[in-house]
Amino acid sequence: MKYLLTLLFGFFFIQSWAILPDPIQIFYSDSFNIHRAQLHDNDYEHRALAESYQEQAQIAMSYYPELKGIDIEFVRKDIKTTMAARPAMDFIFRKKENRKYKIFIDTSVKNEKGLLLSDVPFNAQVGIIGHELAHVVDYEEKSAVGVVFTGIGYLFHPYRKKLERKVDEITIAHGLGHQVMEFSSYVLNESNVSEKYKKYKRKIYYKPKQLNTLMSGYSIY
Numbered sequence: 175m176k177y178l179l180t181l182l183f184g185f186f187f188i189q190s191w192a193i194l195p196d197p198i199q200i201f202y203s204d205s206f207n208i209h210r211a212q213l214h215d216n217d218y219e220h221r222a223l224a225e226s227y228q229e230q231a232q233i234a235m236s237y238y239p240e241l242k243g244i245d246i247e248f249v250r251k252d253i254k255t256t257m258a259a260r261p262a263m264d265f266i267f268r269k270k271e272n273r274k275y276k277i278f279i280d281t282s283v284k285n286e287k288g289l290l291l292s293d294v295p296f297n298a299q300v301g302i303i304g305h306e307l308a309h310v311v312d313y314e315e316k317s318a319v320g321v322v323f324t325g326i327g328y329l330f331h332p333y334r335k336k337l338e339r340k341v342d343e344i345t346i347a348h349g350l351g352h353q354v355m356e357f358s359s360y361v362l363n364e365s366n367v368s369e370k371y372k373k374y375k376r377k378i379y380y381k382p383k384q385l386n387t388l389m390s391g392y393s394i395y
């Protein structure tokens with residue numbers, strides 16, 4: 175019995191990790207097809223995303239096999255940050271398995287002087303989409319009440335910091351560490367981003383060096 179359990183556990187453990195693609199240092203738009211061929215899988219679809227972000231989203235999604243079959247809609251909207259992920263508002267009334275998610279893409283940068291998705295390099299776009307998918311993974315672990323608490327907690331910087339760092343750790347564990355690091359260094363080094371915004375980013379999120387240190391803790395990198 176013990177042997178059987180060990181065998182079963184081993185099987186599921188290998189199953190759940192074997193399907194994650196290997197980390198890749200830099201994705202270029204023309205490396206997408208190579209990556210896809212290596213996956214032997216065309217099943218990374220999502221809803222309503224502009225043509226120009228299709229490849230980036232599908233690369234990012236290929237690192238989250240557990241999100242297959244989950245309803246994720248990309249929505250372009252004027253928000254205060256480059257991207258954001260949230261459950262659709264009716265999550266309170268839905269069973270967790272029927273929950274839908276929206277990933278918002280900012281449409282205009284105003285006073286906050288942040289960045290638009292279109293402003294960042296292809297590889298960093300994969301990184302930030304991967305980060306938003308990690309938010310979905312985090313929501314998937316939470317009950318409706320847990321989601322409400324996350325929404326309230328997010329208003330306060332200490333909680334926000336804790337959550338955003340957890341989400342970056344999920345992204346790294348899934349194999350998109352290089353990409354999330356490129357996004358982070360692009361934001362902090364890009365001259366068009368205001369100092370105020372960079373300061374906020376440094377306060378809440380892991381800095382590139384910290385991301386690099388975290389990555390070195392994983393054998394996949």
Ligand SMILES: [Zn+2]
Pocket residue numbers: 305306309338341
């Ligand atoms: Zn985030």
